[in-house]
Amino acid sequence: MTESNLMLEHPLAKYLRQERMPHIWCEGCGNGVLLCSFFEALDELKLDLDKLVVVSGIGCIGRAAGYVNVDSFHTTHGRAIAFATGVKLANPDLKVVVISGDGDLFAIGGNHFIHAARRNVDIKVICANNFNYGMTGGQYGPTTPLDSWTTTTPYGNIEHPFNLVHLAAASGAVYVARWTTLQVRRLRNSIEKALQKEGLSFIEVISPCPEIYDRYNKLGTAIDVMKRFKLVSEVRHGYDPAKAEITKDQIIVGEFIDIEKPSYGRLFREMTAKVQKKLKGGKAKCERK
């Protein structure tokens, strides 16, 4: 008997395109934790995988779409949400999840995010926030903390970072949560919740970047970073997202927003039904007078 015959299949293996392994992510990277939590949520909800679409943009976590064993699309940089908007509106039976990074979603793709949240498109956005552009070798991005060292802030970062949960809440997202890759059970619960809610849900996942950002900024190994997450994380559900800025000493995590609001798709379908009812009753005409 060969060694491989003795190995048991991982209970979540069916969610992974195993022929695409090994993945490209570094040892200690949080992307694996994020993806595993996503798979656990899918497993828990027993979702119809034929009706699930995963969309990602460009960057390390952008490769996630290629690893997920469902219909998936790896878009151009920043355009995942706009693409996902088209998918969801064209076929409302699909569950559409965007998994992408802080640079992709909030620098080059920032405009698409705020408008998708404003119009409340029924998509779920999971953001791996590692505070830098990892794939291109560690440049500063829209969430890089002040004073951090990156290859394009050789004298320290002088740009103020986005507070993503505040941005998401202000833009109109119906569900906003933040977790670090340490709080895997809570992260999974949040993903489950997001998948079942109507409208744009946003989950920020604070993730270690041991080979690049964390190393440049002397934050220690991935284990050290996880230990730091434990030390500085504070769970505060319902906390004002405006006050939840990430600092050196504190990462407020939890569910910040959980509200109900009709999605664009629902409102569009309701409008369509009204228009068609009027047409059948002869009250509206195709041609303008």
Place this chain on the structure above:
Amino acid sequence: MEKKNRAVLTGTHFMSGDLACAEGAIAAGCRFFGGYPITPATEIAERMARRMPEIGGVYIQMEDEIGSIAAIIGASYAGKKAMTATSGPGFSLMQENIGLAVMTEAPLVIVDIMRGGPSTGQPTMPGQQDMMQAKWGSHGDYEIIALAPSSVQEMFDLTIECFNLAETYRVPVMLLADEIIGHMWERVKIPPPEEIVLVSRKKPKVPPNEYHPFKPDGNLVPPMACFGEGYRFHATGLTHDEKGAPKTVSIEEQTKLVKRLCDKIRKNAGKIIKVEEVMLEDAEVAVIAYGITSRAALSAVRKARKEGIKAGLLRLITIWPFPEELVAGIAKKVNVIIVPEMNYGQLVREVERVAKTTPVFLLSKLGEEPHRPSEIIEAMRRALK
């Protein structure tokens, strides 16, 4: 049945080019429009906003043209026939994702009602300044299809043709109209639905576990599964193999993919290309024109014949792929070629490329007014001297 009639407005109408384009799209089966307002294409979005709910389609006004084209690629992958409409500045913003649509072989239609550029240019004035951008605007080697309507009727007919070509070849297809064609009002005949020829993308005939999303069949085009149909496939803007797996450092995969993406258009060019030839049999001077300019050119050719000038017209309906064999054949027979364009010389470069030793004269016009037939006749006289 009632629904179908509501979609195809069979009958004779008086409408603008923009409206005819929207109705052509609807008649072609377009059920998703993603756009952003821009002069002189806004009327297409307005018509779609009103018509889509009537026929069970989707209208979404995105935050910009980058989002518009991203959304229609998504809608196309979700199984809908999808379109966007724009003009120069928006067309520039779309170039990035035109590359994505080419790379992921998303069937879709992009309407560009051309105005004067560069930059904001002359929003309400006609132009033919995006002819080269349509072909070369996105990075990398690729081929697209572009058609140029010259009447409101053709705004209807060629929009349907755009959808059929997009679905046949899994490629973005562009309708390159100018502001005059977009805003001009003319009579349009919309045929009964059963007389409209419609093409839909080929679907895979294999079970999901055997499906390779980018494995082409005989005519170099892969059958297309859509999201939600159980095929669970992956598509990426990265260079990929037939299974859709990224191949970012392989010379073989890059060569194989890029060549196929180009060849599926190049090798089918004969089937794609449409032109109109007028009095070219014995012509000594050929005018090669498209869009609004071709109408003045036709008038000029007829008048020139009365004056005894042996003139003929080649009206390009298909711009890309460029009908190079046809133009080369005409160049061999005539003494000179005149290319009137509402730009500072774009498609004339393609004509020059294939005309070899036959002299080619550009008749450029920029701004408010299209060419007058008299100006084209004058150019003929000068060229024949």
